[in-house]
Amino acid sequence: MSSSRKKPLEQERREYMRGGLREDSLPEDPMDLFELWIGEARLTTNPDPTAMNLSTADASGHPSSRMVLLKAIEDGKLIFFTNYQSRKAEEMQYRSHVAAHFYWPELERQVRVEGTTNRLGDASSDRYFSSRPVESQIGTWASPQSRVIPDRNHLEKEFEKFSHKFKAEKEIPRPRFWGGYAITPVRMEFWQGGIHRLHDRIEYRKGKDIWSRYRLAP
Numbered sequence: 102m103s104s105s106r107k108k109p110l111e112q113e114r115r116e117y118m119r120g121g122l123r124e125d126s127l128p129e130d131p132m133d134l135f136e137l138w139i140g141e142a143r144l145t146t147n148p149d150p151t152a153m154n155l156s157t158a159d160a161s162g163h164p165s166s167r168m169v170l171l172k173a174i175e176d177g178k179l180i181f182f183t184n185y186q187s188r189k190a191e192e193m194q195y196r197s198h199v200a201a202h203f204y205w206p207e208l209e210r211q212v213r214v215e216g217t218t219n220r221l222g223d224a225s226s227d228r229y230f231s232s233r234p235v236e237s238q239i240g241t242w243a244s245p246q247s248r249v250i251p252d253r254n255h256l257e258k259e260f261e262k263f264s265h266k267f268k269a270e271k272e273i274p275r276p277r278f279w280g281g282y283a284i285t286p287v288r289m290e291f292w293q294g295g296i297h298r299l300h301d302r303i304e305y306r307k308g309k310d311i312w313s314r315y316r317l318a319p
Contacts, residue, residue: 120209120293121293121295124316127303129312130312131305135174136174138205138212139151139203142207142210147206149168149170152171153201154166154167154168154201154202154204155168155201156201158195158196158198159195159196165189167189171203172229178285178286179286180283181281182230182281184245184247186248187247189247190282197217198215198216198217199215199216199217201213201216210292210294211292212289212290212291212292213289213292214284214288215287215288215289225280226279226280229281230279235273238273241279242259242267242276243259243262244256244259287307288306288307290302290304291303291305298319302319303316
């Protein structure tokens with residue numbers, strides 16, 4: 102272990118030096134800035150620049166979070182895909198309000214998103230599913246996501262079973278229990294690290310089809 106990792110947690114810190122956010126250079130629509138930032142993140146060494154922490158809540162209001170991958174930006178909405186029988190899907194069925202968080206340490210940037218979700222239509226889900234590698238398609242059929250299974254061997258046997266089932270198929274069909282969701286943002290915060298912890302935080306809030314912009318104290 103390096104000597105820097107032997108320090109107490111409260112001494113773990115670094116300075117943020119990469120730049121700032123100034124109101125006169127910001128767009129009216131936050132999605133324009135988001136698309137710029139995620140495009141720049143994709144040019145870094147980050148292995149998962151489209152990863153976002155998706156937070157949902159169950160019927161009792163208990164929160165849960167997990168990482169998912171952003172797969173598209175369409176009409177100002179953030180698109181991702183999952184199993185409709187997963188925990189997150191069940192929670193979104195009870196409460197459509199979600200939060201998402203992107204973190205790009207190479208750029209000293211974060212984006213927080215709050216909004217509501219809705220399922221995509223079959224055509225959109227079919228189109229994306231057909232673009233996935235065959236092994237990923239089979240894995241979708243094999244995995245009862247979020248359900249308790251006996252062991253790893255059970256999962257591998259299910260994969261083998263569906264591999265054999267679809268071996269002669271020209272195209273593997275999308276299972277009806279899997280598809281896409283769209284997040285419609287109503288609040289977005291852009292965080293850019295700043296020197297002396299004077300970070301820049303710009304928040305956009307959606308009113309009646311109009312975005313308002315505010316600067317937040319760091």
